[in-house]
Amino acid sequence: MNQARNKSSSDGETKRESSFVNKFFKGSKLRSSKVESKKEGCDLETADFQAWDKTQQSAALDTAIPLALEMELGSGMVKNEQFLQKLGRKAVDKCLDLNNCRLTTADVRELVALLPFLPDLEKLDISWNDFVGGTLPSIMPQMHLVSKLKILRLGSCRLTTDDVRALGDALKAIPELEELNLSWNSKVGGTLPLILQAVQEGSKMQTLELVDCALTSEDGTFVGQLLPMLKSLEVLDLSINRNIGGSLKSIAQGLKSTSNLKVLKLHSCGLSQNSVQLLDAAFSYMSELRKLDLSCNKELGGGFEDSAAQLAKLEHLEALDLHQCSLMAADVVSLTQVIPLLSSLQELDLSANKKVGTASEHLLSRLRFLPALKSLLINNCASECETFAALAEASIHLPALEIVNLSWNKCVGGNLKLLLETLKLSTSLQVLRLSSCSLVTEDVALLASAIQAGHLAQLRELDLSYNDNICGAGWTVFCRHVWLLKDLATLDIGLRQPTFRDCGQWFRHLLCAVTKLPEITEIGMKRWILPASQEEEVEGFEQGHGNSIHFDHGGFQSADFPNLN
Numbered sequence: 001m002n003q004a005r006n007k008s009s010s011d012g013e014t015k016r017e018s019s020f021v022n023k024f025f026k027g028s029k030l031r032s033s034k035v036e037s038k039k040e041g042c043d044l045e046t047a048d049f050q051a052w053d054k055t056q057q058s059a060a061l062d063t064a065i066p067l068a069l070e071m072e073l074g075s076g077m078v079k080n081e082q083f084l085q086k087l088g089r090k091a092v093d094k095c096l097d098l099n100n101c102r103l104t105t106a107d108v109r110e111l112v113a114l115l116p117f118l119p120d121l122e123k124l125d126i127s128w129n130d131f132v133g134g135t136l137p138s139i140m141p142q143m144h145l146v147s148k149l150k151i152l153r154l155g156s157c158r159l160t161t162d163d164v165r166a167l168g169d170a171l172k173a174i175p176e177l178e179e180l181n182l183s184w185n186s187k188v189g190g191t192l193p194l195i196l197q198a199v200q201e202g203s204k205m206q207t208l209e210l211v212d213c214a215l216t217s218e219d220g221t222f223v224g225q226l227l228p229m230l231k232s233l234e235v236l237d238l239s240i241n242r243n244i245g246g247s248l249k250s251i252a253q254g255l256k257s258t259s260n261l262k263v264l265k266l267h268s269c270g271l272s273q274n275s276v277q278l279l280d281a282a283f284s285y286m287s288e289l290r291k292l293d294l295s296c297n298k299e300l301g302g303g304f305e306d307s308a309a310q311l312a313k314l315e316h317l318e319a320l321d322l323h324q325c326s327l328m329a330a331d332v333v334s335l336t337q338v339i340p341l342l343s344s345l346q347e348l349d350l351s352a353n354k355k356v357g358t359a360s361e362h363l364l365s366r367l368r369f370l371p372a373l374k375s376l377l378i379n380n381c382a383s384e385c386e387t388f389a390a391l392a393e394a395s396i397h398l399p400a401l402e403i404v405n406l407s408w409n410k411c412v413g414g415n416l417k418l419l420l421e422t423l424k425l426s427t428s429l430q431v432l433r434l435s436s437c438s439l440v441t442e443d444v445a446l447l448a449s450a451i452q453a454g455h456l457a458q459l460r461e462l463d464l465s466y467n468d469n470i471c472g473a474g475w476t477v478f479c480r481h482v483w484l485l486k487d488l489a490t491l492d493i494g495l496r497q498p499t500f501r502d503c504g505q506w507f508r509h510l511l512c513a514v515t516k517l518p519e520i521t522e523i524g525m526k527r528w529i530l531p532a533s534q535e536e537e538v539e540g541f542e543q544g545h546g547n548s549i550h551f552d553h554g555g556f557q558s559a560d561f562p563n564l565n
Contacts, residue, residue: 094120100128108135115142123151133158140170149174156184164191172198179207189214193222199229207235215241224250228257237265245270252278256285264289268296276303283310291319301326308334312341319347329359340366347375357382365390368397376401380408385415392418401426405433413438416446423450430458436466441474448481460489465524466496472504479506483513492524502529511541514549525553
């Protein structure tokens with residue numbers, strides 16, 4: 001009977017160990033082993049031990065195998081927890097996120113040893129760990145142990161050519177892969193076929209990110225040939241690969257087979273005027289597209305003049321980014337016919353296109369037909385007064401606006417009153433950027449009046465920097481009312497180089513306001529000069545205030561500028 005009690009006690013310990021293991025390995029086959037162990041334990045308690053025959057002894061021996069396996073897996077899980085604790089991370093079911101953990105070569109060896117204990121792993125992220133480079137030949141041969149993997153992120157790992165080869169071989173062992181991110185690894189360029197050679201028709205890949213991988217024109221041609229095999233692809237990001245513009249014909253042809261694509265990013269890819277025509281021919285096959293980013297392709301200007309008709313067929317498009325594309329007046333005329341037809345559009349970025357300012361009056365006036373628009377960025381477009389007036393009138397019909405950036409458009413100065421009705425009606429605006437707009441005292445007084453009336457209640461970020469024409473009285477009026485913006489987190493009133501000015505009495509009003517702003521974390525005050533007494537006051541305020549607030553003023557004091565009047 002003592003033997004029976006010892007066996008029962010041993011069974012109880014095994015059951016507790018099984019529960020611990022199953023807690024972290026959900027969905028594994030350990031549950032069946034646990035049930036078998038429990039059943040065998042019950043049989044042993046009720047059996048006649050003196051009448052055991054050889055068959056029963058053999059069954060007991062067989063039961064010991066899964067129990068030993070559970071013990072081994074439990075030990076592996078403890079090591080896994082210890083490993084994650086050392087890196088400041090927590091165990092999450094089916095997910096191992098070691099992004100930016102400063103992994104060492106020794107850490108990678110530990111990771112390899114743990115893979116056998118992670119059979120249900122679906123996400124592995126080891127991005128932004130420089131020392132991962134050169135270690136993939138030791139990791140990748142073990143990838144068959146995590147064959148259920150769906151997400152693999154290796155961004156900015158300094159991958160070597162040997163890593164690339166090892167990765168190409170390993171992808172054959174993870175057929176369930178849905179997301180692959182190799183961004184910011186320059187050695188991927190010129191070797192992309194080695195990595196993706198195993199991709200076959202019917203691949204489950206949904207996201208492919210290859211940002212800044214130094215892809216060659218040949219890589220671009222390979223991508224075009226690969227796309228027809230990726231029927232499930234939803235996100236394709238080839239940004240900052242300046243050499244693939246020459247192979248866009250192949251890429252555009254491949255895009256015609258990606259009917260499920262939702263995000264296409266070709267930011268800074270060396271696109272030309274001809275590229276617009278090639279892409280336009282593919283747009284009619286991409287009816288599910290939600291986000292299109294063609295920004296920072298400076299040779300694109302002029303390409304939309306005769307090649308934007310198919311863009312209107314992207315009826316689900318929510319974000320269109322054309323900033324810094326050297327758009328010309330003819331492009332704007334063409335886009336004026338197309339953009340108002342994109343009824344689902346929520347984000348529009350036309351910024352840093354200086355020739356837009358003189359030709360966009362009709363385009364901006366027709367934005368009223370985009371009631372879902374949430375973000376409008378037209379900063380640094382050299383807008384003229386007529387253009388700004390057209391925008392102001394259209395903005396009244398955009399109740400969903402959350403982000404508006406008009407910075408670096410000098411025509412706003414002295415004319416902010418044109419936006420007054422929008423400021424009154426807006427109930428969603430969270431970000432308002434008016435940097436370097438030549439604002440005058442009247443403009444900030446108007447803004448203060450709108451704030452006092454209870455408008456802009458949702459504002460979280462306000463940028464009034466580089467508006468050096470506002471006098472001290474204007475800042476005083478503004479600072480007396482800014483405390484009413486209870487959600488405000490960031491405020492910037494810094495001056496432009498090489499201007500330096502003394503803070504006036506308004507600064508005390510600002511300090512008083514900050515004490516009433518529960519969300520504020522950043523006050524931009526570059527090149528404003530603080531008296532020594534106020535410098536000490538700011539330091540004490542930063543240390544004593546409940547929130548973590550940073551006054552970015554550069555530490556300039558009156559003593560540093562003895563000749564400043």
